[in-house]
Amino acid sequence: MSDYLHDFFDMPSDLQHSWIGLVGLHLREALLPVVAGLLLALPIAQLCVRFRWLYPPVLGITTVLYAVPSLAFFVVLINYTGQTELTVMIPLAVYSLVVLVPAIVDGVRSVPPETLSAATAMGFGPVRRYFQVQLPIAVPAIIAGLRVATVSSISLVSVGMLIGNQGALGNLLHDAQIYNRPELTWNSVITTALLAILVDALLVLVRVLLTPWMPSGTAGRKQAPALKDAAR
């Protein structure tokens, strides 16, 4: 048993990382793109809210980009960014937009019109109104989007193994084959799944902490529209 455990966590030397190191690498490659996607999605979503006609084409473009296979992205990007983490992270950031933009747009639009009217009538300028009213009220929807984007990003990182071992935990899949060590496959799959569950739980915690103003019973219901839209 202890031998098996030893083998389970014994990383082949070609990976140049311990198991913990791979976990850290995996998280970095998965989460940085989501953060970048969020920073990109916020202004895009605000434009879509401001100019309604912009939303359908933006939605179309993000969906088309989402449909591009990651392999195709890598082939194009490798000419510019080489066999690096960046080549993995750029497609992931782009993919996250398909979830995050609709989530933020829905969240900002979910602010009741009378709340907006009240804010305007009290003398909130557009910027103050965005940061103090619309964005805070959109937080539940945004985090719902972040949960989907993060989990999918964590699972997608593994594909990076195809371009010179940039797949973090995904690289274990490759090594399992060449070294005939099936336990590495299990390690990769289980660790990735645990990471996804853990990060998801953390995001739920963040949501609870950020929104003490939400009726506890309706938390799930309020997120539902954003998720549905993301899947569209």
Next chain:
Amino acid sequence: MAKSLRQPEGPGVLIRIDSVTKRYPDGTVAVDRLSLEIPDRSITVLVGPSGCGKTTTLRMINRMVDPSEGTILLDGEDIQRQPVTTLRRSMGYVIQNAGLFQHRTIVDNIATVPRMLGWGKQKARARAAELMERVGLDAALAKRYPYQLSGGQQQRVGVARALAADPPVLLMDEPFSAVDPVVRKGLQDELLRIQDELGKTIIFVTHDIDEAIKLGTMVAVMRTGGHLAQYAPPAELLSSPADAFVEDFLGGDRGIRRLSFFPSARLELTSDPVIPLDATAEQIAAPDAPYLLVTDPNGRPLGWSEPRDLVAGDIRPERLLSYGRPFVPGTDSLRAALDCAVLSPAGWAVAVDTGGRVTGVVSQQTIGEAIRSAHAAGRDDEKVAG
């Protein structure tokens, strides 16, 4: 409630709407050459069916909508001449469903405008606590979030929030439409009480003519297409509607409703037919009245009875006839007095003091005479005014 007795303090016009038109790009005219002088320190109600431009008019006063033509003067100065956020922070705004910030606590909701005006956190919160008390909210609600409050409580928070920076003007857009009738009545009474204390210039939009008549010092009736149909005090609206539209909009019972504006203080009361529960045979026989009102040892009314059904020493309260709903002379109007007389099988109204003790009774006939003389006085007033 004889609210017409409230006089706006001091003359002066705070808001003047001068031939204002709002035309939308598609050609729809929401407001058509509207001119109104809104007296200060009083409640002016804009009332009319949907699409009459009442909300648009209100929103032009704080520049949420800009007029296509015409000007709006605030204390003699064009509202276009100051920064729009400054203008808005000097006007409280209350809307349907309150429009509270769901992500902020009650106390922070109320403190919103003071905070924007740069007050310190402590001062703004102290002010919010003071306002919660003024609008009748329990201090324990301060740290709650809007979803934890009832609709009526939320609306009170909305009023408190609008009053927070002590603005001279209060704009209210159908604030009480979404709450049930009992809560609405409470909020209306509260608004009148607050207004008595604070003397704001309030512009109040509603589609409910009864609300307009109850709250308004002046009432502007608007009709579809943004035309002003009539602008008058509510009593005048009821007695002489300008045209068929206004008459129709006012609905039935105009005569009865107008009685709300006549005080009952001058009704001549008699206590002859009032006898105590332990009345003697002489006390029962003495009054020359078809019905007697029996009171309990505290002087509160128990019910009416014909004298021949009463046995001295054995008057049973449960066998007495209903006395309807008594009125309080000086507080209630002639309408309440008449209502009480009509409800009572004896045809007499029971007058009580604020403690509910009988101060006398008055017959339908006497009330009828009071109505006739009030009408006569009303006509004289109109002649003088005209």
